[in-house]
Amino acid sequence: MKAVFYNNWFAKLFLKEGYSTIMFFGLILTKQTKETFSRTTYEHECIHREQFADCAMLGGFLMLIAFFALQWWWAIVLPFTLFYILYLVEWLIKLIIQRDWRRVYRSISFEREAYDLQGEYMRPCAQRRSHRTLGWLKYF
Structure with a gap:
């Protein structure tokens, strides 16, 4: 590992x-x-790693637009922080609505995808589902 x-x-x-x-x-x-x-925990965190990479690519694209078109020099941090910004914003919005931080944690789209896919390594290869680029968006 x-x-x-x-x-x-x-x-x-x-x-x-x-x-x-x-x-x-x-x-x-x-x-x-x-x-x-455990292997299940490892798979869960690997899905978060892939989500982080997706957000880094999206953040890189947004950074290029913000940096060159709008001259926002601070946009260089977007690729590294977009995953955490989206996670925190979703967590705060759901916390205001649900008021139970344990339920909120399990309902965040990043966590829902990770929990949904963490046991896929136990299935035969032909039946396995895997993380798709920006796949966490369908869990909103």
């Missing part, structure tokens, strides 16, 4: 009780050891 950092200090510091793993800028950081880290 590549790009997984076990017993990570960042994950231990920032993740609440009940959460053990996070995808952070394409890296998978976990509180767990290599022996206790």
